[in-house]
Amino acid sequence: MPIRVLSPQVASKIAAGEVVERPASVAKELIENAIDAGATEIRVEIRQGGRRLIRVSDNGCGIAAQEATLAFARHATSKITDEADLSHITTLGFRGEALASIAAVSHVTLTSRARGEEAGTLLRLQGGEIVRHEAHGGRTGTTIAVENLFYNTPARLKFLRAEPTEASHIVEMLSAYAMAYPELSLHLIDNGRLVLQTPGNGKLCDVLIKAFDLSVAQQMLEIQVDEPAPADDLAARESQPGHEIPVRVSGYVGGPSLHRASRNYQMLFVNRRWIQDRALSYAVEEAYRTLIPVGRHPVAVLNIRMDPVDVDVNVHPTKREVRFRDPRAVFSAVQRVVRRAVIGQAPVASVASAPTPVLSDEWASRQSYPSPRSAWDMVPNRAQAAMEIQRTADVASPTAQSVPMLERLPMLRVLGQVRQAYVIAEGPDGLYLIDQHAAHERVLYEQLQAEQATMKAPSQALLEPLALEFTPSERSRLDGMMVSLAAFGFDIAPFGGDTYLVRAIPSALKAAQVRAVLAELLEGAGEEADAVPPAQHVLAVIACHSAVRAGQTLTLDEARELIHQLEQTISPYTCPHGRPTMIHLSSLQLEKSFGRR
Numbered sequence: 001m002p003i004r005v006l007s008p009q010v011a012s013k014i015a016a017g018e019v020v021e022r023p024a025s026v027a028k029e030l031i032e033n034a035i036d037a038g039a040t041e042i043r044v045e046i047r048q049g050g051r052r053l054i055r056v057s058d059n060g061c062g063i064a065a066q067e068a069t070l071a072f073a074r075h076a077t078s079k080i081t082d083e084a085d086l087s088h089i090t091t092l093g094f095r096g097e098a099l100a101s102i103a104a105v106s107h108v109t110l111t112s113r114a115r116g117e118e119a120g121t122l123l124r125l126q127g128g129e130i131v132r133h134e135a136h137g138g139r140t141g142t143t144i145a146v147e148n149l150f151y152n153t154p155a156r157l158k159f160l161r162a163e164p165t166e167a168s169h170i171v172e173m174l175s176a177y178a179m180a181y182p183e184l185s186l187h188l189i190d191n192g193r194l195v196l197q198t199p200g201n202g203k204l205c206d207v208l209i210k211a212f213d214l215s216v217a218q219q220m221l222e223i224q225v226d227e228p229a230p231a232d233d234l235a236a237r238e239s240q241p242g243h244e245i246p247v248r249v250s251g252y253v254g255g256p257s258l259h260r261a262s263r264n265y266q267m268l269f270v271n272r273r274w275i276q277d278r279a280l281s282y283a284v285e286e287a288y289r290t291l292i293p294v295g296r297h298p299v300a301v302l303n304i305r306m307d308p309v310d311v312d313v314n315v316h317p318t319k320r321e322v323r324f325r326d327p328r329a330v331f332s333a334v335q336r337v338v339r340r341a342v343i344g345q346a347p348v349a350s351v352a353s354a355p356t357p358v359l360s361d362e363w364a365s366r367q368s369y370p371s372p373r374s375a376w377d378m379v380p381n382r383a384q385a386a387m388e389i390q391r392t393a394d395v396a397s398p399t400a401q402s403v404p405m406l407e408r409l410p411m412l413r414v415l416g417q418v419r420q421a422y423v424i425a426e427g428p429d430g431l432y433l434i435d436q437h438a439a440h441e442r443v444l445y446e447q448l449q450a451e452q453a454t455m456k457a458p459s460q461a462l463l464e465p466l467a468l469e470f471t472p473s474e475r476s477r478l479d480g481m482m483v484s485l486a487a488f489g490f491d492i493a494p495f496g497g498d499t500y501l502v503r504a505i506p507s508a509l510k511a512a513q514v515r516a517v518l519a520e521l522l523e524g525a526g527e528e529a530d531a532v533p534p535a536q537h538v539l540a541v542i543a544c545h546s547a548v549r550a551g552q553t554l555t556l557d558e559a560r561e562l563i564h565q566l567e568q569t570i571s572p573y574t575c576p577h578g579r580p581t582m583i584h585l586s587s588l589q590l591e592k593s594f595g596r597r
Helices: 009-021 023-036 085-089 096-104 163-180 204-211 234-238 279-289 329-344 360-367 372-377 380-394 435-453 472-485 511-524 534-546 558-569 588-593
Strands: 041-047 053-058 107-113 122-126 131-137 141-147 183-190 193-197 220-222 248-254 266-270 272-276 299-305 414-420 422-427 428-437 459-469 491-496 499-506 581-584
Touching: 009 096, 023 041, 023 053, 023 141, 023 163, 041 107, 041 163, 041 204, 096 107, 096 234, 122 380, 122 511, 131 499, 141 380, 163 193, 163 204, 163 272, 163 472, 193 204, 204 220, 204 472, 220 329, 266 279, 279 299, 279 329, 414 558, 422 435, 422 581, 428 499, 428 588, 435 534, 435 558, 459 491, 459 511, 472 491, 472 511, 499 511, 511 534, 581 588
Parallel strands: 041 183, 266 299
Antiparallel strands: 041 053, 053 141, 107 122, 107 141, 122 131, 183 193, 220 248, 248 299, 266 272, 414 422, 422 428, 428 581, 459 499, 491 499
């Protein structure tokens, strides 16, 4: 085929694909423009996850009437003027591509009035072409409505996720900018419902309460930063041997007891620009080394301030990636400051009071659940069902995988309990030390699996509905999961605002455990709100929160019943998360340890 110059329409759609990846990309570009315009109040309204409508209104300086059409021209910007400006960018936007790219793949309506003008401007574009341009009244500021996103690019439209997923990305993005600019008053309305509202009082701690949760915000530690000496210009610093760029780190980090299964709770900013940087995330996690469990991730909201000449933000059209002139210095500063905050301010764990013994009627109610043996009796072709369930189970531990999955425990004789956490039992070939929580977790997990196999998930209606509040990001995920959670015995419905009513829960759970279970399930949903966690994960979470805890005293009869139930399970040697349920000391090991061999 001969070489041709692409038409402006095709070229604009290709360029738009680099900037506009999904509805959240549109909202991000419009919010950055509003912030650069000096807005103190920003209102965002979305419908159908942003596909039908994204409207961003601000009270910034506005766009002059004679510049309104120029604002949608490619590479037209008020942020920079020449090549030298690229070395010290202080605004969020600067490329002059956002509005043109958005207009190329949607229907856009702009209404704006600049300060000092008597009348504003109304501009309507379809597919990048102006179809309406007239004078318009209104207050000072700008409102841009983006409708029917990707209407003319069906290939991009069909790859969008479900509405709750796209809405959750917008919630996450707006929460991030609320943290970067706590002095801004931000409002997000999703399908007519107020999802996020920040006070705009300049206090980051108040934003954390709105974006995360009060319980999370209370566990955050403020970073106390020693301000370095003022920086000289770049040339002067480079002329000094061993020069080091000044880096200031501020924000909040979670205490060692506050950690999550994913990095969704890590917000990193450079000069208040929201970025993604794996090296800096690793620096944060290195600061928590030995302080949090392996596989868990700390919570952090950090703003890294430095001279704009020391960071290159002109790396990618989305401006989420940056390059540092001295990445080692930035890495070291982040790790050092976070470590100092965690070590210096983290409260010392208090000594737990003596655990309350388990009441016999409480244990009796636990025994009233169908035992694994009776539950399996309801499943036709039990051997085949067991192999199928075990094949799909997510056992994470390599050690556990080496144990034959269908190997049964021998009959054990319970001797007692150690530290109110481990059951001691004697078997035909030595001694067994059994983790009571992990063992009960395995029992309940296989019981729940058997119930799922029969399509009969027992559910208990609550006498009084449980009202729970969720954060904006949790609400977006929960909306996409409610139907799927009903298959496990949950009955959840919106109740207005941040509140949802829980009217029924799985029979294995107690009402006090529901909030923690839902929080873990929502966190495990990951990035995509419509990607419901696998059934095995849901069952494992329910079993984990329902199981007897370490620190609870078991009578000898209760311990015997627990071990008897464990003997009947398919895979008794690991809990559903892959952690071992027991340690076995063989007779040979005991004899060697006592010098008998």
